[in-house]
Amino acid sequence: MQRQVDRLMAEMTLAEKIGQLNLLAAGEGLTTGAKQDTPLAQRLDAGAVGAIFGTKSLASARAMQDRALAGSRLGIPLFFAEDVIHGHRTVFPLPVALACSWDLDLVEETSAFAAAEAASEGLHQVYAPMIDISRDARWGRVAESPGEDPLLASRIAVAATRGFQGRDIAGAGRVAACLKHFVAYGAPDSGRDYDNASLSWEDLLSIYLPPFAAGVAEGAASVMASFNAVNKLAMHAHAPLIEGWLRGRTGFGGLVVSDYTGVKELTAHGLGPAPVVVARALHAGIDMDMVGEDYLAELPALARDGLSAPDAGVAFSADEIRGLIDRACHRVLSFKAALGLLDDPFRGIGDTEAPSRLSGRKLARRAAARSAVLLKNDGVLPLDDATGVALIGPFARDRRNMLGTWAVSGNSDDVVSLSDAVAALTGRMPDTAWGANIVADSWLERRLNVHGTTVEADPRTEADLLLEALEVARRSEVIVVTVGEAKEHAGESSSSLSPALPEAHHRLVAALKETGKPVVVIVFAGRPLALGSVAENADALLYAWHGGISGPEGVADLLFGAASPSARLCVTLPLHPGEVPVSHAEEPTGRPFPGVFQKFRTGWLDLPDGLTRFPFGFGLGYGDMRYGPPRLSAARAHAGDKVLLSLTVENAGPREAVETVQLYASDPVARITRPARFMIDFKQITLSPGESREVVFELDAGQFAYPLAPSLDAAEWLRDPGQIILHVGPNSRDTQPVELTWLS
Structure with missing residues (x-):
C-alpha cells in the first residue's frame, strides 16, 4: 500500500499535490454523462479536488468520480463523505439519547447499520462519532454528544468506531470513522456554539482528550478539528494539540480534516491574513481544507516564496512549505489507499446492496426504547x-x-x-x-x-x-x-x-x-x-x-x-x-465546612426548594433491583496488585430487567483538587425475575492516576498512595461506599 503512495508522490506535480488537499461540498453534484461547467466541475477537470462531501446518490458519485479520474493525470480517485451523525436513511435516536442506553453493543450495532447504508450509496467516510464532552445544557450540540463523562464517552468512541469501520475500512459495508470535534468544542466559555474554551490543562487531559485517545486506539482512520480556540489558540492552528498530542502522544497516523471553512475562519480568530493562516493550519496538521479553498489559493505562492510574517510570529521557508504539502498529501493518499480506492476507484460506487430497511426499523425501535x-x-x-x-x-x-x-x-x-x-x-x-x-x-x-x-x-x-x-x-x-x-x-x-x-x-x-x-x-x-x-x-x-x-x-x-x-x-x-454547567464530577470547595460556616453555601439564593434533581447515571426500570453490600478482595494493596470489588445484585421484581451497575471513586488527598466523585467503571447486566448475580469490578492503581500539567508539554500523569473511597450503585448519587488504601 505504501509503495503505491510513494510511487504516486514521486510522480505528482506540486499542483496535483495541493489539489489532493482540497475537500469540497457536492452542492447539486453532477449527473452521469452531463457536461456541466459548474465551479465544482471545473475543479474536477483540473484535478484540484481530493474529496467530496454531501453526495446524495450513487449516480452523482459515479459521475463525479468519472470526471475526477478524467481530470487526473495519474488517475487519483476522490473519496466521498457525509454527515452520518445518528444514522443515514434509517435515523436512530440522537447520540445523547443513544448514550443513555449505556449499551455499547447497541452503539456498535447502530453504527454498523449506518455504515452499511452509507456505503451502499457510495460513501467512504462519515463525520462521526461526535465525542465532545458536554456539561452545559445551553450548548445546542449537546444533542450530538455522548454526554458529560469521559469514561462513558471513551467507550462509546470505541464502540462507534468499531461499528463504522469493522476490521477493515475497505471491507463491504464499512466506512472510515472521523472522530470530532478535536478538541473541547463542548466546553465553550458561555455555552454559545463556536465560542472558545479556557480551561486547565488538567481538565483538558482528564476530561476532553480521553475519548479521542480511545477512538485512536481502536483504529479510527480520521479526525476533524473543531471551530473553537483552546486556551487562546484556535484549534485549526493548534500544532501542540494536533501534531503534538494527537499524533505525538497517541500515535495517530490517519487523516485530519478541517471543519467547514475552518481554515478560512482563522483570520476572524485574529491569526492573520489568508497566507498566514494557511501556513499555520498546514503546519498544525490540518491535512485537508474543507470548502474554503484557501489551500488551493495560497499554497502555490507559499511553496514558491515561503512566508515571513513577523507581526504574526510566523516564518516558513519555501522548502518547509513544500515539505508540509508533501506530508499532508501523503496522508491523504494513504487514507485513500486504506479505503481501497487506489486499487478500485469505484469501490462502493458500483452495484451495492443496502441493508434491509425493515431490519433497520426494528433496530431503531429497540434503540429508541x-x-x-x-x-x-x-x-x-x-x-x-x-x-x-x-x-x-x-x-x-x-x-x-x-x-x-x-x-x-x-x-x-x-x-x-x-x-x-x-x-x-x-x-x-x-x-x-x-x-x-x-x-x-x-x-x-x-x-x-x-x-x-x-x-x-x-x-x-x-x-x-x-x-x-x-x-x-x-x-x-x-x-x-x-x-x-x-x-x-x-x-x-x-x-x-x-x-x-x-x-x-x-x-x-x-x-x-x-x-x-x-x-x-x-x-x-x-x-x-x-x-x-x-x-x-x-x-x-x-x-x-x-x-x-x-x-x-x-x-x-x-x-x-x-x-x-x-x-x-x-x-x-x-x-x-x-x-448550568453542571455535572456529577463537580469539585469540592472549602465551604460549607461540616460543623462550621453553615451560613455560607455553594447553592443559589433564588433556586426554588422542592425541585427534583435527576443525577448522572439515574434511571428507573420496571424491576425491583436490590444491591448487596460491596466487598473488597483486599482493603490494602500495592500498586502492582489487582483488587476485586464485588457485590450481589438481585431483581426482586416480576419482570426481566437490565441494570447498569456504576462504580465511582473519590480521592480525598491529592496534589490538586480532584472531582468529589468520578466514574471509573460500569457493567450492564440482564436479570430475570428473582435472579441475582455477583457483579465483579477489577481495580488497579492506574485507574486513579491524574495529570499534573503546568503546561501541555510538561504534563505528567501520577498516582498518589493512600486512601481511595469507592462508591458503587445504580447512579452517581445513590451509592454505597467502601475504602481502599494503596500502599505504594
Whole structure:
C-alpha cells in the first residue's frame, strides 16, 4: 500500500499535490454523462479536488468520480463523505439519547447499520462519532454528544468506531470513522456554539482528550478539528494539540480534516491574513481544507516564496512549505489507499446492496426504547392495553421533530407518530370515542407546538385549547401528555440561554394534574432540559429525547410494557436553567465546612426548594433491583496488585430487567483538587425475575492516576498512595461506599 503512495508522490506535480488537499461540498453534484461547467466541475477537470462531501446518490458519485479520474493525470480517485451523525436513511435516536442506553453493543450495532447504508450509496467516510464532552445544557450540540463523562464517552468512541469501520475500512459495508470535534468544542466559555474554551490543562487531559485517545486506539482512520480556540489558540492552528498530542502522544497516523471553512475562519480568530493562516493550519496538521479553498489559493505562492510574517510570529521557508504539502498529501493518499480506492476507484460506487430497511426499523425501535429514561413512576406504568388513555400535547401526532437535529438524509415520512404507534400496539384507533385506548389528541396540536416554530397558526386561544384538553382528560383513566422542544432548538448554532421546558407546557401539565387523574409526562427534546415543577406534577415521567424514525414506537413499547425501561442519564438534568454547567464530577470547595460556616453555601439564593434533581447515571426500570453490600478482595494493596470489588445484585421484581451497575471513586488527598466523585467503571447486566448475580469490578492503581500539567508539554500523569473511597450503585448519587488504601 505504501509503495503505491510513494510511487504516486514521486510522480505528482506540486499542483496535483495541493489539489489532493482540497475537500469540497457536492452542492447539486453532477449527473452521469452531463457536461456541466459548474465551479465544482471545473475543479474536477483540473484535478484540484481530493474529496467530496454531501453526495446524495450513487449516480452523482459515479459521475463525479468519472470526471475526477478524467481530470487526473495519474488517475487519483476522490473519496466521498457525509454527515452520518445518528444514522443515514434509517435515523436512530440522537447520540445523547443513544448514550443513555449505556449499551455499547447497541452503539456498535447502530453504527454498523449506518455504515452499511452509507456505503451502499457510495460513501467512504462519515463525520462521526461526535465525542465532545458536554456539561452545559445551553450548548445546542449537546444533542450530538455522548454526554458529560469521559469514561462513558471513551467507550462509546470505541464502540462507534468499531461499528463504522469493522476490521477493515475497505471491507463491504464499512466506512472510515472521523472522530470530532478535536478538541473541547463542548466546553465553550458561555455555552454559545463556536465560542472558545479556557480551561486547565488538567481538565483538558482528564476530561476532553480521553475519548479521542480511545477512538485512536481502536483504529479510527480520521479526525476533524473543531471551530473553537483552546486556551487562546484556535484549534485549526493548534500544532501542540494536533501534531503534538494527537499524533505525538497517541500515535495517530490517519487523516485530519478541517471543519467547514475552518481554515478560512482563522483570520476572524485574529491569526492573520489568508497566507498566514494557511501556513499555520498546514503546519498544525490540518491535512485537508474543507470548502474554503484557501489551500488551493495560497499554497502555490507559499511553496514558491515561503512566508515571513513577523507581526504574526510566523516564518516558513519555501522548502518547509513544500515539505508540509508533501506530508499532508501523503496522508491523504494513504487514507485513500486504506479505503481501497487506489486499487478500485469505484469501490462502493458500483452495484451495492443496502441493508434491509425493515431490519433497520426494528433496530431503531429497540434503540429508541433502550434510550428513553424513566425518571419517575408512582405505580402508573406499564399501562394495560385496555386502559382508557387521553393522549394530549404537541407531540401526540408529530413526526417531523422526532428525527432530531442533524438527520441530513432522513425522511420524517418514515416516522410513525405516537398516536399511530399506540393504536398499532393496542389495536385501538386514536379517533375512537369514549372508552378507547386513546380518547383524543389535543392541546397545542398546531398553535403552540414547542415555541411555535414548526406549526401552523391556530385562531383559538391557549385558554380554549386548554379547555379542550381538560374535557378530553376528564373522560380518560390515565392522561399521557407530551411536552418538549422542536428539533431546531437543539443542534449546531442552536444555543439557548434558558434550556427549560416552555412555560405553556408547564401550565398544561399543572392543569391536567388538577383533574386528579394519573398523569404520565413524556419529554421529547434534544438537550437536557430543566423540568422544574413538571417532575412534581407527573405521576410518571419519561425522558424520550428525539428518538429517530421509530422513537414514538419505542415510547409506546415502554408505556404498555412491550419493552422495559433500562436507560440511564448520560447527563445531569439541571434543577434550573441558570444552574448550568453542571455535572456529577463537580469539585469540592472549602465551604460549607461540616460543623462550621453553615451560613455560607455553594447553592443559589433564588433556586426554588422542592425541585427534583435527576443525577448522572439515574434511571428507573420496571424491576425491583436490590444491591448487596460491596466487598473488597483486599482493603490494602500495592500498586502492582489487582483488587476485586464485588457485590450481589438481585431483581426482586416480576419482570426481566437490565441494570447498569456504576462504580465511582473519590480521592480525598491529592496534589490538586480532584472531582468529589468520578466514574471509573460500569457493567450492564440482564436479570430475570428473582435472579441475582455477583457483579465483579477489577481495580488497579492506574485507574486513579491524574495529570499534573503546568503546561501541555510538561504534563505528567501520577498516582498518589493512600486512601481511595469507592462508591458503587445504580447512579452517581445513590451509592454505597467502601475504602481502599494503596500502599505504594
